[in-house]
Amino acid sequence: MTETSSDYDTTDVLVVGSGIAGCAAAFQAARGGADVCLVTKAERPDDTSTDWAQGGISTTRDDPESLKTDILAASDGTADPDAIDVLVENADDAVEDVLLETLEIPFDETADGAFDYTREAAHSENRILHVDAATGTHILRPFLNHIDDHERIEVRQDTAALELLTHEGRVHGVLTDEVATGHPVCAGTTILATGGIGALYSRSTNPDDATGDGIAMAALAGADVADLEYVQFHPTAYDGDDPFLLSEALRGEGAVLRNGDGERFMADSHPDAELAPRDVVARAVETEREATGKVVLDVSTLEGEFDAEYPALAQKCRDRGIDGTEIPVAPCEHFLCGGIDVDERGRTSLDRLYAVGECARTGVHGANRLASTSLLEGLVWGLRAGEDAATTDADPKIVETPDLRNSDPELPERFAAEKAIRLRQTMDEYLGLERDPDDIARASAVLRRLKGEVDAYVRTRTARDLYELRNASVVALLIARAASENGESAGCHYVVEDSSDEQMAEHPTSD
Template identity: 45%
Template sequence: MNVIVVGSGIAGLTAALHAHESGHVVTLVTKGALGDGSTGFAQGGVAGVYGDGDSARQHARDTLDAGAGLSDPAAVSILVAEGAARIAELIARGVAFDRSPDGQLLLGREAAHSHARIVHAGGDATGAAIARALSAAVRASGITVVEDAFLVDLVVVDGAVRGIRTLVDGTLGGLDAEAVILATGGAGHLYAHTTNPEGTTGDGIAAALRAGADVADLEFVQFHPTILDSAPAFLVSEAVRGEGAILIDADGRRFMFDVHPDGELAPRDVVSRAIARQAAAQGSPVRLDATMLGAEMLAKRFPTIDRVTRERGFDWAHEPIPVTPAAHYLMGGIVTDLDGRTSIPALFAVGEVARTGVHGANRLASNSLLEGAVFGARAAAALRMPASAPLPAPTRRGDDPLPDRTTTSPFSRPALQQLMWDHVGLLRTDDGLAQALDVIRSWRATAPAPRDVAAHEDANLLLLAEATVSAALRRTTSVGAHFREPALIGV
C-alpha cells in the first residue's frame, strides 16, 4: 500500500517505521526538518515502567482519574497494556534511557501519578533523545522523506482520502496515496503563551475539518503549570516537583495544599489555575523552590533546565525561580477508533492531532509520548484491516455559518493569540467565550484567501479557534482543563 505519513514527532516516526517494516511504501512529509516538533522538547519522559507495588492497572486508574471521568477506558487499557512493548522498542532503536549504576531503568514521578513509573533520558531531555533515535532509524530505513513541506489540504475522492496537497518553496503540489496518517501535533500557537515550538498551528486538524472529519474535545486545552517567567517560554518539567520542589507565594508560603490534598502533585489543571489565581492576587509570579534538592542533584537530573535557568540569570539551586502557566497540550482533536481510523475512509490520525479518548478532560503527565508510540504502531498495523468497531460519537464541529459583517478590530496572529489567552484560557466565562466567538467569526468572514505558509497557518488557527470556542460554549459545566467561572448574579 502507498502510505503518506504527515508529521515527524514520535507518533509519525513510529507509524512510518512500522508501516515500512510491514511492507508498505511510505513517504514521510514534515513541515520542517525531520524530527522537528513538540517531541524533541519533551522533558519529563515516558510513563509505563512499573516498580514494586505498581502495575499497568494502577497506571490506568491514574489516567482515568486525571481525565476527570471522560477518558475512554478501552483506549486507556490499550495504552497501558502495549506500553511496555513500545518502550522496549524505543530502547532497541537506540534511545538510551537513564539507568542506575547496576543497569536498572531510573523511574521518575510526576503529578497525579501514584507511583514513580516514568523513564527518562539525558535527565530532562527525553524527547530529544527519542526524536534523534527515531529520525536516524527512518533515515536508515530508506523511507522517502519530504522536508519543509506544508500540508495545505487533504485530497478526498469519492468520500475517501487519496492524498495530500502541499506547499513547498512557494509552489503548490500534491502526493497521491492509498492512505494518509496525520501526525501533525497540536495547536499551541492559538495562545499568546505556549510551550510549543513554532509551527504548531493546528494544520492537521484544520485540514481534517475542511475535509469533513469528526473532531471532539477541542475545549480541553492543557496548560502546563510551570513555565519559567522569562521570555521566550521555557518549560520547567513537572518532574522537578515530582522530585520534591514546591510552589510558594510572595511571602514564601507553600500554598498548593490549600487547594488540593496532593499539593504540587495535583492534576495539571488544578495546579495551573491555582498558580494563576495566586499570581493575580499578589500581583507577581509565584515561585518554584527547588533549593532543597541541591546544586549537584539539579545539575545531574535536570541538566537542560539547570543550563537554561542559569543562562537567564537564575541560580535555582540557591533561590526560588518565578513560574507561570502556558498552553501546552490539546487533549481533543480528530476523532479516531482504537486503531487510529477517522470518520473518513483511508484517513488515520495519531499523536496529539488525534482524539483517541485516552486523555479525557486532562492528560496525565508523560502519557503523550507513550500514546504517540502505542497508537502510531497500531495505526500502521491497521492499514490493511477493516474497522473493528464504530467510532465514538463526536461533538459538533462548530461550523455554523459565518456572520455577514466586519469588525473594528483588524486581524493579526498576535491579536488572535491574546484573545484566546484572555477568554479561552485557564479561566473562562460565558460572556468572554461569546465575545471571542464573535470576533473570530468576523475575522474569518473578512480573511483573504491564503497564498503563503504564514497565511495558511493563520487560516488554520482561525478555523481551529472557532471550533475550540464553539466547543467551550457548548460545554456549560466545568470539568478537567475546561473551567467555567460562575456567572455573577445581578451584575
C-alpha cells in the same frame, strides 16, 4: 518507493508530521511492507513538539491497573476506559520494541544499573522512564535517523500539507506547498501526525509552527472532531520572555511551589499538593500570582542537586540570569486533549484517513492529560495506525486536485503575523485557564470575523504562513464552539461566571 511525475507523486502510505507519532507510524508501515512518504514542515528536530518534551514516557512497571486508575483520575473521570485499556495494554511492548531494542534509547539508570524511574504529578508511583529532563530530544533524534536510513521511507522536510485530497468521501493524499499552486501527493492511506495548537496562544511550550494544521484540514474535509474544549495548561513554565517548561519530574523529586510571600500553597488546594493533576495546580498557581505578584518553583528542596540532576534545565535558567534556587513560573498552554476523533487503530470518520499524536482524540486523556502519557500515546497509536494502514488494500489513486491560485501580489510582510497576534490575544483573554460563557461568545464573534478576513486572502494566495493562519483560525473557532456547547466544568475546561455579573447580582443598581 514513492513514484514521482512532474504533476504528482504516489505512495502506499503518506505520513504528515515527524514527531514520535509520525515516526512510529512510518516505521511500522514500512515494517509491514509499505512504501512510505513522510512530509513535514520541520527543518530541524526542535521544530516538533516531541523534541521539546521533557519529563519522560510512562510505563506500567507491571501494574497496569494502577496506571489505568491514575489516567482516569487525572482526566476528572472523563477518559474513555476502552482507550485507556488500549494504551496501557500496549505500553510496555511498544517501549521495549521500539525505544529499547530498535533505537536503544539511553534512559537514565541508578547506580546499580536499573532504570531510574521517576514520578510526576497525579501518578501514584515512580514509573516514568526519562533522560535527564530532555527525554523527547533523546528519543526523537535517533528515531529520525532511523527513519532517514530506512529504504522504504522517503522523508521530505520543509514541506507543508495545505489540503487533503478527497473524492466521494475518501481521502487520497494531500496537496503540499512544493510548488506555488500546490503539488499533489496521492496515497493509498494518509496518516496525520501534525501535533498541537500552541501557536494559538501567546505563551506555549510548543514550537511556533504548532498551528493545528491536521485538525483544520481534517475538519474542513468533513472528519469528526471531539473534546476540543480541553486545552491543557502546564502549571510550571518559566515566567518570562521565551518560556520553557520546568518538568513535573522536578516536583516529583521534591521541588515545591511558593507564592510571592514565600509560602507553600498547594497543600491548601489539593491533598496531593504539588503533585495534584495539572489543571488543579495551574489554576492554583495563577490565583497565587494574581494575589501575591508571583509564584516560584523552589528547587532547593530536591532530593538531589538541581545542576547535577537536571543539567539542561539548569543551563536554561542560567541563560536567563537565574542562578538561585527559586525559578519564577506561570501557567502556559501545553497540550490539546481533544482533536480528530479516532478509534483504537487511529482511523478517523473519513475512509483511508488516520490521525495520531496530539492532533488526534483517542479518548485516553478525557478532560485532562496525565503527565508523561503524550509520548506513550503517540508511540502506541502511531504503531497501530502504521500497521493498519500498511495492511489496508488501498492502492494510490490519482484524483482531481483543488484549483489553488497564486495570482495576487504578495501581502505586506507582517500581515499574517499581525493577524496571528490578534488571534492569540483573543484566545488568551477568552479561552484560557478559566472560561466565562459570555467571553466564549465574544471570542467566537472575533474569530469568525478573523477567519472571514483570512479566507478572502487564502483564495488567491498559497503562502504557507497564510494557510497556517487559516488553520489556526479554524481550530480556534472549533475550540470556541466546543467550549460554548459544554457548560460543565471538567479538568482543564473550567467554566466560571463573570465576576462583574456576580457583583451586579449582589449589588443591583436602582432606577
